[in-house]
Amino acid sequence: KQEVTQIPAALSVPEGENLVLNCSFTDSAIYNLQWFRQDPGKGLTSLLLIQSSQREQTSGRLNASLDKSSGRSTLYIAASQPGDSATYLCAVLNAGGTSYGKLTFGQGTILTVHP
Amino acid sequence: DAGITQSPRYKITETGRQVTLMCHQTWSHSYMFWYRQDLGHGLRLIYYSAAADITDKGEVPDGYVVSRSKTENFPLTLESATRSQTSVYFCASIGLKTQYFGPGTRLLVL
Numbered sequence: 001k002q003e004v005t006q007i008p009a010a011l012s013v014p015e016g017e018n019l020v021l022n023c024s025f026t027d028s029a030i031y032n033l034q035w036f037r038q039d040p041g042k043g044l045t046s047l048l049l050i051q052s053s054q055r056e057q058t059s060g061r062l063n064a065s066l067d068k069s070s071g072r073s074t075l076y077i078a079a080s081q082p083g084d085s086a087t088y089l090c091a092v093l094n095a096g097g098t099s100y101g102k103l104t105f106g107q108g109t110i111l112t113v114h115p
Numbered sequence: 116d117a118g119i120t121q122s123p124r125y126k127i128t129e130t131g132r133q134v135t136l137m138c139h140q141t142w143s144h145s146y147m148f149w150y151r152q153d154l155g156h157g158l159r160l161i162y163y164s165a166a167a168d169i170t171d172k173g174e175v176p177d178g179y180v181v182s183r184s185k186t187e188n189f190p191l192t193l194e195s196a197t198r199s200q201t202s203v204y205f206c207a208s209i210g211l212k213t214q215y216f217g218p219g220t221r222l223l224v225l
Contacts, residue, residue, distance in 0.1 A: 034213070043205065043218040089158070093214070101146070101165075102173070103207075103214055107157040 002027045002099045006090055006106035013080055013113055021075040021088050021109045028068050029096030035064050035075050036089040038108070044089065048075070052095070080113045087111070118142075119217035121206050127223045134193045136220050138206030146209040147189040148173075149181065151202040152219075158205065164189055196224045 003026045013019055023033070032051045036044040048057045048064040050073070056065040063076040077084060090106040119140045128134050140147065149161040160173030162181040170181050178200060180192045193200055201224045206217040 032213075036216075041221075044216040046213065046215075049213055091158075091214075102148075102160055102163065103158075105158040107155075 002092060002094050002097065002104040004090060004092060004104050004106040006088075006109050008109060009107070010110040011112070013111075015080060015082060015113055015115050017080050017113075018076070018078050019080055019111075021077070021090075021111070023073040023075070023090030023106055025071045025073075025092050025104070027094065027097060027099075028071055029094065030068065031093040031095045033064075033066050033073050033090065033092050034103075035062075035073075036091065038087045038089060040086075047088075077111075080111075082113050082115055084113050085111055119206055119208060119215055121204075121217040121220050123220060124218065125221045127225065128196050129225050130197060131195050134196050134222065136191045136193075136204055136206075136222070138189045138191070138217060140187055140189075140206075140208045140215075142208060142210055142215075143186055144208035144210045144215075145186070147183070148207040148209070148214070149179075149189070149191045150205045150207065151175065151200075152205060153202050161191065161204075193222075196222075198224050200224050 007022045034049045035047045050057045050066040061078040066073045087108045089108045091103045122137045145166050148163045150158045152158045164170045164183040167186050204220045207214045
């Protein structure tokens with residue numbers, strides 16, 4: 001059974017810092033890995049999607065990497081801003097086993113960027 | 116507007132009542148999913164559907180029923196609501212191996 005773990009569970013940083021969020025997964029049989037953002041009381045917004053054949057994806061100040069063989073992904077946020085404060089969720093789309101075709105989510109990292 | 120919509124957005128009900136949460140998508144995606152999100156548990160899959168009239172259980176299906184008579188709709192029914200079903204419910208569909216989520220329904224069972 002696929003398990004996804006995110007570290008740290010919570011992170012508080014001053015504005016302007018560069019930061020890294022970590023995601024690890026136990027089964028490397030995945031189609032892709034996706035990072036989502038969730039604001040309090042809101043739905044999920046997709047930030048970046050990395051296909052299993054890719055190593056990284058970039059969007060603005062965000063960069064996500066994927067090392068499928070080691071079961072790890074990182075989300076790098078450059079020059080953090082208070083507006084980046086949210087919960088960040090990592091999810092893998094499973095390509096094998098009993099979770100085939102389904103997303104498995106990590107529990108998220110709660111990010112607070114203070115002015 | 117294209118996308119996934121959920122209704123109602125907020126619902127308060129009582130223990131033992133039947134509740135149906137609606138989900139509608141405009142892309143004609145084959146796969147649709149229902150998740151619940153709870154503090155300490157993250158997002159957990161309740162049911163999913165590969166196509167109209169094809170549904171299957173996810174991780175936490177007990178107490179829920181789904182149907183899919185049309186591709187664009189995937190309603191979730193709580194047959195007899197319990198307090199443990201108080202949660203935020205998200206519907207999603209998948210296209211080009213990317214999942215798209217609805218805005219969620221906040222359900223409170225008293």
